[in-house]
Amino acid sequence: MNRNLGIAVIGAGYWGPNLVRNFGGSPGWDLRTVCDLDLDRARKVAGPHVAVTDSVERVLDDPDIDAVAIATPARTHRGLALDALRAGKHVLVEKPLADSVAGGRAMVDLAEREGLVLMTDHTYxxxxxxxxxxxxxxxxxxxxxxxxxxxxxxxxxxxxxxxxxxxxxxxxxxxxxxxxxxxxxxxxxxxxxxxxxxxxxxxxxxxxxxxxxxxxxxxxxxxxxxxxxxxxxxxxxxxxxxxxxxxxxxxxxxxxxxxxxxxxxxxxxxxxxxxxxxxxxxxxxxxxxxxxxLGSMVGEFAAAIREGRQALTDGRSGLRVxxxxxxxxxxxxxxxxxxxxxxxxxxxxxxxxxxxx
Amino acid sequence: MNRNLGIAVIGAGYWGPNLVRNFGGSPGWDLRTVCDLDLDRARKVAGPHVAVTDSVERVLDDPDIDAVAIATPARTHRGLALDALRAGKHVLVEKPLADSVAGGRAMVDLAEREGLVLMTDHTYxxxxxxxxxxxxxxxxxxxxxxxxxxxxxxxxxxxxxxxxxxxxxxxxxxxxxxxxxxxxxxxxxxxxxxxxxxxxxxxxxxxxxxxxxxxxxxxxxxxxxxxxxxxxxxxxxxxxxxxxxxxxxxxxxxxxxxxxxxxxxxxxxxxxxxxxxxxxxxxxxxxxxxxxxLGSMVGEFAAAIREGRQALTDGRSGLRVxxxxxxxxxxxxxxxxxxxxxxxxxxxxxxxxxxxx
Amino acid sequence: MNRNLGIAVIGAGYWGPNLVRNFGGSPGWDLRTVCDLDLDRARKVAGPHVAVTDSVERVLDDPDIDAVAIATPARTHRGLALDALRAGKHVLVEKPLADSVAGGRAMVDLAEREGLVLMTDHTYxxxxxxxxxxxxxxxxxxxxxxxxxxxxxxxxxxxxxxxxxxxxxxxxxxxxxxxxxxxxxxxxxxxxxxxxxxxxxxxxxxxxxxxxxxxxxxxxxxxxxxxxxxxxxxxxxxxxxxxxxxxxxxxxxxxxxxxxxxxxxxxxxxxxxxxxxxxxxxxxxxxxxxxxxLGSMVGEFAAAIREGRQALTDGRSGLRVxxxxxxxxxxxxxxxxxxxxxxxxxxxxxxxxxxxx
Amino acid sequence: MNRNLGIAVIGAGYWGPNLVRNFGGSPGWDLRTVCDLDLDRARKVAGPHVAVTDSVERVLDDPDIDAVAIATPARTHRGLALDALRAGKHVLVEKPLADSVAGGRAMVDLAEREGLVLMTDHTYxxxxxxxxxxxxxxxxxxxxxxxxxxxxxxxxxxxxxxxxxxxxxxxxxxxxxxxxxxxxxxxxxxxxxxxxxxxxxxxxxxxxxxxxxxxxxxxxxxxxxxxxxxxxxxxxxxxxxxxxxxxxxxxxxxxxxxxxxxxxxxxxxxxxxxxxxxxxxxxxxxxxxxxxxLGSMVGEFAAAIREGRQALTDGRSGLRVxxxxxxxxxxxxxxxxxxxxxxxxxxxxxxxxxxxx
CATH class of the missing domain: 3.30.360.10 (Dihydrodipicolinate Reductase; domain 2)
Known part of the structure; x- marks a missing residue:
């Protein structure tokens, strides 16, 4: 796999712009889409060269998108992550992984069944x-x-x-x-x-x-x-x-x-x-x-996907927290x-x- | 009561010398006796002008001694303090007040019954x-x-x-x-x-x-x-x-x-x-x-005795600790x-x- | 004078972008032009809504420009400032005011003769x-x-x-x-x-x-x-x-x-x-x-111009330095x-x- | 030379007691005399086992005294040190070595001529x-x-x-x-x-x-x-x-x-x-x-004398200061x-x- 990995960032609020900036500037990633219900906000964060959408479905249907980074409120992490994993996407989730242990465990289990990378953005x-x-x-x-x-x-x-x-x-x-x-x-x-x-x-x-x-x-x-x-x-x-x-x-x-x-x-x-x-x-x-x-973090996400291994701060680490x-x-x-x-x-x-x- | 109060320090080990120095230098106190089982140690701490003894009884029998300061190991506080209170002496005890709540409570109760000052040396x-x-x-x-x-x-x-x-x-x-x-x-x-x-x-x-x-x-x-x-x-x-x-x-x-x-x-x-x-x-x-x-502390001990009131750091405070x-x-x-x-x-x-x- | 003051920033290098950002965001100023020999750099700093030029003459000829802010290398301050003052513009100069006392004094003298504000950007x-x-x-x-x-x-x-x-x-x-x-x-x-x-x-x-x-x-x-x-x-x-x-x-x-x-x-x-x-x-x-x-500084520049007074950090202060x-x-x-x-x-x-x- | 060196401390004021304490506690030294014009002060500092005198002559005449430590006001250092050196004593001087370069140089010259140790007490x-x-x-x-x-x-x-x-x-x-x-x-x-x-x-x-x-x-x-x-x-x-x-x-x-x-x-x-x-x-x-x-300092003084060498902080170092x-x-x-x-x-x-x- 020599081409870059395609990534979409879901959520353009507080943390999303940081992810956009780092995925956009990382050599291993192609930032393809910024997704937010508020399209204006998405556009402002995405800049002139990146597509925007308010439809998560469109993101998950896009075959050029290998992975999604979820930076939405914690209570929505579970639903978005499960959908993305079902669509075959690798998933990075802003901390906390979910708003409950049950939610986090469902995400971890599905990722492991599907053989996909689930990573928690423990930036520190x-x-x-x-x-x-x-x-x-x-x-x-x-x-x-x-x-x-x-x-x-x-x-x-x-x-x-x-x-x-x-x-x-x-x-x-x-x-x-x-x-x-x-x-x-x-x-x-x-x-x-x-x-x-x-x-x-x-x-x-x-x-x-x-x-x-x-x-x-x-x-x-x-x-x-x-x-x-x-x-x-x-x-x-x-x-x-x-x-x-x-x-x-x-x-x-x-x-x-x-x-x-x-x-x-x-x-x-x-x-x-x-x-x-x-x-x-x-x-x-x-x-x-x-x-x-954050630059090191997005690099680790790419490396974990390419090497088919768990990320350093994987879903299980988010679950333990x-x-x-x-x-x-x-x-x-x-x-x-x-x-x-x-x-x-x-x-x-x-x-x-x-x-x- | 215009004359100074008479004090004996019992225990010339780690903390005793500090008490001796401060009682000796305080205007309201006459340091009368230093008491320790090891008479040599007592002499060294007492200096040339203060009497020494290895007998607690002699201290408690001395009518010129109004109060005793106890600086012995914690497990001995209870016994010494109760004896001193029974002999009508006001008592200052190095912290901790005792080695158990039961011991501390016995001391507090007796002091209150006898109308004597029981003070804990909470130096800080x-x-x-x-x-x-x-x-x-x-x-x-x-x-x-x-x-x-x-x-x-x-x-x-x-x-x-x-x-x-x-x-x-x-x-x-x-x-x-x-x-x-x-x-x-x-x-x-x-x-x-x-x-x-x-x-x-x-x-x-x-x-x-x-x-x-x-x-x-x-x-x-x-x-x-x-x-x-x-x-x-x-x-x-x-x-x-x-x-x-x-x-x-x-x-x-x-x-x-x-x-x-x-x-x-x-x-x-x-x-x-x-x-x-x-x-x-x-x-x-x-x-x-x-x-x-320590200078302020021995002053408070004297003031509490003269004014017939509880000391700022009384027996009850030691008991709460x-x-x-x-x-x-x-x-x-x-x-x-x-x-x-x-x-x-x-x-x-x-x-x-x-x-x- | 109820309208905003018009300002041009000359020099889009290290310090210029900070001036552009602050003049652009200040209620009393209209940022009209960014001037730099490197037009690409000027454009990048100016953004989509502000004119750019590589000609100082055009800036000084523009009647909508009341004042210029000079953020070029120190050895060019004297020439640019004297030209601007002769064109009737108020002048703000990045520190140091000039690269010599003689240069600074010429600037101060001309500003005082012309009754124009000459201000040194002593940001601290x-x-x-x-x-x-x-x-x-x-x-x-x-x-x-x-x-x-x-x-x-x-x-x-x-x-x-x-x-x-x-x-x-x-x-x-x-x-x-x-x-x-x-x-x-x-x-x-x-x-x-x-x-x-x-x-x-x-x-x-x-x-x-x-x-x-x-x-x-x-x-x-x-x-x-x-x-x-x-x-x-x-x-x-x-x-x-x-x-x-x-x-x-x-x-x-x-x-x-x-x-x-x-x-x-x-x-x-x-x-x-x-x-x-x-x-x-x-x-x-x-x-x-x-x-x-910097926001307070550009505010002081505007206030000095409007009130016809010396700025707090005027040319003379730059000269003393x-x-x-x-x-x-x-x-x-x-x-x-x-x-x-x-x-x-x-x-x-x-x-x-x-x-x- | 197996016996200890004999030392006298001249001056029992501010610094003298520290010297007395350290010479008294040092294995290589025998503290023989404390000399001060105020004999009471000398006695208080010397303790029960050390001789006191108010006569420098007596100190300098004492054959059991190998060295003197001078802790008197700076203006008296020169005279005392020269007398001591002439009497064949090694000399330690509290800093500053003297109150003038001329005084210090005279001391250094005489010590070198006599082959005696002249040391400045640069405690730091x-x-x-x-x-x-x-x-x-x-x-x-x-x-x-x-x-x-x-x-x-x-x-x-x-x-x-x-x-x-x-x-x-x-x-x-x-x-x-x-x-x-x-x-x-x-x-x-x-x-x-x-x-x-x-x-x-x-x-x-x-x-x-x-x-x-x-x-x-x-x-x-x-x-x-x-x-x-x-x-x-x-x-x-x-x-x-x-x-x-x-x-x-x-x-x-x-x-x-x-x-x-x-x-x-x-x-x-x-x-x-x-x-x-x-x-x-x-x-x-x-x-x-x-x-x-101070313990290390008095040790160095003894070592310099025994080894017939300059002390680490010798007279010349005091002179340079x-x-x-x-x-x-x-x-x-x-x-x-x-x-x-x-x-x-x-x-x-x-x-x-x-x-x-």
Whole structure:
């Protein structure tokens, strides 16, 4: 297969233009069509050289289109993706994969039956920093992962339909799924949250995920923090990594510092004692290439299709994220974190805030 | 009562010398005796002008001694304090108040029956930063407390007998008890932890405490972090405060930034909608006086005795801290966080670490 | 004059597109023409609704054009500006105003003779942070300015034709001219520099400017620093301001900290002694509006024309910056900082660097 | 020589107690005498086991005393040191070596004639961070030193008798002397300063020192800054080092980032062009041992005596620092930075400030 792959982008709203720009500029792809119910918006995003349509059927019927990228509201992902898979198209879906585990599972099952690529657009996983994090974990540089502490807080836009866990935690969970050797743990999820301002949904959230061999991951998301933090610490048995996404001068730091524990037998006894020692070694901050994450992501989508393999962030990874979020929602419901009518966002202040983010 | 109060310090180990120095230098106190089973140690700490003894009885029999300060291991607090109270002495106890809620409650009850002051040495509460934090909450400057996020992590000494929650969280809990209008919440405590290195006790811990009116406090303590953070965020309905204890140049910041929600009635409907707006105001960092916390603490002990009132950090505050810790331990036990034989600390590396803290 | 002002942008290279975008989007301006010798480039920048030309004469002959914005290489500013002024057009010039004091002075003189607005595009002066800095100085909030310390360093592109002082210091000098009550001091300039890598021009530079009443301003610019700093401290008799342009969370801080000196007469003597005292007050970080600087700048250009007054950053301010730079170059020449053939920039690595800035 | 060396400390004021403590605790030294005109002060500092005297003669006559450490006011260093050297004692002098170049030179000359060790107590040079900096320069890890930028500013105590350059810059200069391969450059020193508050001496100072091969060092000292910075950047041809003395978590960083310039011949021409390229490599932060600088310093004093060699920070290094300071004072005098009657420090506020430093 020497020709480029044909792609259509469905949905020209918030995220679609980014996909259009990256598929349009990628050497392996021919961007054929932009599809949106609002044809004017589609035209504006598509530019002069790309076809537009408001008909998904026409897209799915087009034999020159090998794959579709879905950037529509989450509740429509399932229907669109199933239709596209039935039409024999490979599918890329903006995160979250679907709005429920059931929906996501149906998509994953169908894609596997049809032998098609289903990929979740976990964009963060294609940033140079997160790619490096994965390398460091996979290569054993960090050793066994002991704990993860992920913080993603700022004065955020209160979303009209989802809580802070569904809004922000998918980023952290997708990254965890990407970097942890066994992928995202989905059993034994703990969660708590609060809605102290009466927004009708949790504005502060804490997630705990048990890791293999007695490790623990914790995710803190918060819409009410006056300061903005995006940081993840991955503590390993050999080294510990700190990712500070808002520090362009030192985004990743690898600390050769930690606690070591050696089991020793106690003389004249069958008891085993442990000896604690402390490593206080160097810190190292690897240089990271400058590369747009979305460009790498669309490249991976093409490579997965050509090589007939799962994408790095495949449908199953999107599904694991949904499984954790659904369990978290159940934990919150058990604690009766209040759910009420959605607030009406005031547009002007939103725009101010958007700029200041 | 114009004369100074007479004080004895019991225990000349780790914390005792600090108490001796501060009682010795305080205008309202006469330091009369230092008591330790190891008389040499007592002498070294007491200096040439203060009596020493290895007999608690002699201390309690001394009519010139109005109060005792107990700086012995936690498991001995209960017995010593009850004896002292029975002897009519006011009592200051190093934190934690006791090693169990039952012990702490016995102490509180006896002190109240006898009309004596029982005070917990929650030293942090007497730092200028925490005093200012209390002022800001109590004066209503922050408004209603919506959330608290407290982080106390570093490459810490694995304690031989207690887990990371009992080692580090008492600081956070004592501060919360001090600054929150209703004191520390003790119901509905959530906790999780992990012992990824096999130390036989949790080395990573997370605590959640429900606050009144749908608020939430979270405490993260960790012995395995390569970086050291001591930070507390108190998010209020009017302003949000950030305490960064390791930033001497800007220890406290008060942000006039936040999310406001106004309920409005929807025209022609009996539904109520909410309007979200965002405050993006100034930040203010109050100057803090330079003052040794222990000096203020021994002053408060004297004042409480003279004025016949409860101390700011009284026995009940120490008891609330124990109640939270015991609940947390139960949560961890339910999750089977492993408990095993204590490690044997290697002295040399400990000393290195101590210096580097 | 109720109609909008007509503007032409001359030069569609690096900076021109920003001017086109802002004049095109400003309510007070009609963008009529984009002029560039490369008509294709002009067309691309102008978009479908704006005329393009490669003839400056045609621009200057057009009666619907009230003003021109010049964004061409510095050595062409003088000729273009003088022609435009002679044609009765108001003129905005990208910084630096000209490539020599003589050139700048000719422009200023002609504009004043013709009664036309000549404005220098000192964009930084229209950022919310610098506007606030000016307010704080002008209102007396800082008191008398005692010292200024400005640092602008990073791993910078070695410019092919100018040294680091001419490349980076114009920003600092323009800001100083804008915020200091008497404008930029131009007498007694000290400068030193170094070309340690043999680039043929200074890559490290230090400027000192005496301020009124024994104050001192210092500017440090550096192309060789591995870290990026853009910071200015303005120390006043009442308060001190720190501007950290790379800290979006706290760009401006105002410290009520400083040294006060009171002169007192010495009893029984005609000597006067001084008493030193220290203020250790609060720090305050004002919220800054989000606003594009270039938008404010084109608004000021329109307002100056309509009100028949000098612009805030007028030709004279651009001229003062040139006067300081020329003196600095003389100081460097006296110290024989080597000047040689310009290096040939390697395009690929430049692009990498550009992204990483 | 197997026995310990005998030492006397002359001067029990501000710095003397630190010397007493370190000589007293050092395995190679026997602390024999503390000498101070104020015998009470001497006794308090000496403790019960060390002799005290108010007579320098007695110290110099004591055959068990091999060396003296002088911690008296700078103007007395010359006389005391010359007497001690004449009496055959090795001499350690608190910085500055003397209050003038002439004084320092007399001391250096006599020590060399007598074959005795004369050492300057440049304490900073014995900190683990500065030792590592020296290693990195000496080993060639940084390559050729291109530039140095040293900043030492804070809200400082206005000294009653010396200006900010003499107060703070000796630290920077001593460090430069220690780490630069050729020692401190002493020719072509530039300096400027200001006394904006009328303190009668410069409160803000800038020093420039030409480095070999077109490099440049700059030192900025300031008593009026509301923020405290102690930072030194050493830019090399291979790597650049940043020392941030107030960041205990990452005191030293080594950046593999920089600008490289390769000279290439231009084809068909006898001109040589240069090609600029940029390195954007990793950052590395070496772990530093925890070690008291003064302990290492007294160890070096003993080693130099035993091995009959110059100390690392010998008299000549102290002399070079004086040479730079005297030249700087001349530069300031040429610029008529005002010099007037010394201010009278107000004790109470000073103490507050001392604590807050």
């Amino acid at each position: 996983c294609y940033t140079p920093a997160v790619q490096k994090m994965r390398d460091l974990v996979v290569s054993g540089e960090l050793g066994q992962v002991h704990f993860v502490d992920s913080v993603r807080i700022n004065l955020g836009l209160i979303q009209p339909d989802i809580d802070v866990l569904w809004d922000l935690a998918p980023h952290d969970l997708a990254i965890l799924d990407f970097v942890l050797p066994g992928g995202l743990p989905t059993a034994g999820i703990g969660a708590t949250g609060a809605d102290p301002i009466g927004a009708g949904r949790a504005c502060v959230g804490h997630l705990t995920l048990p890791l293999p061999d007695d490790g623990l991951a914790h995710v803190h998301v918060n819409w009410l923090s006056p300061t903005k933090i995006r940081q993840m610490v991955i503590g390993g048995s050999r080294r510990t990594l700190v990712w500070d996404d808002l520090n362009p001068q030192q985004r990743l730091s690898v600390f050769d510092r930690g606690v070591d524990l050696a089991r020793t037998s106690v003389a004249g006894s069958d008891r085993a004692a442990s000896t604690v020692s402390y490593r206080l070694g160097d810190t190292w901050s690897p240089a990271l290439p400058e590369r747009e994450a 949904l499984e954790v979020l659904e369990q978290a929602s159940r934990r919150l419901a058990e604690q009766a974190v209040p759910v009420g009518p959605p607030p009406v966002p005031r547009q002007a202040t939103e725009r101010v805030l958007e700029v200041s983010r | 509460c007497y730092t200028p930063a925490v005093q200012k934090m209390r002022d800001l909450v109590v004066s209503g400057e922050l408004g209603q407390v919506h959330f608290v996020d407290s982080v106390r992590i570093n490459l810490g000494l694995i304690q031989p007998d207690i887990d990371v929650l009992w080692d580090l969280a008492p600081h956070d809990l004592a501060i919360l008890d001090f600054v929150l209008p209703g004191g520390l919440p003790t119901a509905g405590i959530g906790a999780t932890g992990a012992d990824p290195i096999g130390a036989g006790r949790a080395c990573v811990g997370h605590l959640t405490l429900p606050l009144p009116d749908d608020g939430l406090a979270h405490v993260h303590v960790n012995w395995l972090s390569p970086t050291k953070i001591r930070q507390m965020v108190i998010g209020g309905s009017r302003r949000t405060l950030v305490w960064d204890d390791l930033n001497p140049q800007q220890r406290l910041s008060v942000f006039d930034r936040g999310v406001d929600l106004a309920r409005t009635s929807v025209a022609g409907s009996d539904r109520a909608a909410s309007t979200v707006s965002y405050r993006l105001g100034d930040t203010w960092s109050p100057a803090l006086p330079e003052r040794e916390a 124990l109640e939270v810790l015991e609940q947390a331990s139960r949560r961890l036990a339910e999750q089977a966080v492993p408990v095993g034989p204590p490690p044997v600390p290697r002295q040399a590396t400990e000393r290195v670490l101590e210096v580097s803290r | 002066c229209y950022t919310p942070a610098v506007q606030k800095m000016r307010d704080l100085v002008v209102s007396g909030e800082l008191g008398q300015v005692h010292f200024v310390d400005s640092v602008r360093i990073n791993l910078g592109l070695i410019q092919p034709d100018i040294d680091v002082l001419w490349d980076l210091a114009p920003h600092d000098l323009a800001i100083l001219d804008f915020v200091l009550p008497g404008g930029l001091p131009t007498a007694g300039i000290g400068a030193t520099g170094a070309d340690p890598i043999g680039a043929g021009r200074a890559c490290v530079g230090h400027l000192t400017l005496p301020l009124p009443d024994d104050g001192l301003a210092h500017v440090h610019v550096n192309w060789l620093s591995p870290t990026k700093i853009r910071q200015m401290v303005i120390g006043g008799s009442r308060r001190t301001l720190v501007w950290d342009d790379l800290n979006p969370q706290q760009r401006l801080s105002v410290f009520d900290r400083g040294v006060d000196l009171a002169r007192t007469s010495v009893a029984g003597s005609d000597r006067a002694a001084s008493t030193v005292s220290y203020r250790l007050g609060d720090t305050w970080s004002p919220a800054l509006p989000e606003r594009e600087a 040139l006067e300081v730079l020329e003196q600095a170059s003389r100081r460097l020449a006296e110290q024989a900082v080597p000047v040689g053939p310009p290096p040939v920039p390697r395009q690929a690595t430049e692009r990498v660097l550009e992204v990483s800035r | 040079c014995y900190t683990p961070a500065v030792q590592k900096m020296r290693d990195l320069v000496v080993s060639g890890e940084l390559g050729q030193v291109h530039f140095v930028d040293s900043v030492r500013i804070n809200l400082g105590l206005i000294q009653p008798d010396i200006d900010v350059l003499w107060d703070l810059a000796p630290h920077d200069l001593a460090i430069l002397d220690f780490v630069l391969p050729g020692g401190l450059p002493t020719a072509g020193i530039g300096a400027t300063g200001a006394d904006p508050i009328g303190a009668g001496r410069a409160c803000v100072g800038h020093l420039t020192l030409p480095l070999p091969d077109d490099g440049l060092a700059h030192v900025h000292v300031n008593w009026l800054s509301p923020t405290k910075i102690r930072q030194m950047v050493i830019g090399g041809s291979r790597r650049t080092l940043v020392w941030d003395d107030l960041n205990p978590q990452q005191r030293l960083s080594v950046f593999d980032r920089g600008v490289d310039l390769a000279r290439t011949s231009v084809a068909g021409s006898d001109r040589a062009a240069s090609t600029v390229s940029y390195r954007l490599g990793d950052t590395w932060s070496p772990a530093l041992p925890e070690r008291e600088a 004086l040479e730079v300071l005297e030249q700087a004072s001349r530069r300031l005098a040429e610029q008529a930075v005002p010099v007037g009657p010394p201010p009278v420090p107000r004790q109470a506020t000073e103490r507050v400030l001392e604590v807050s430093r």
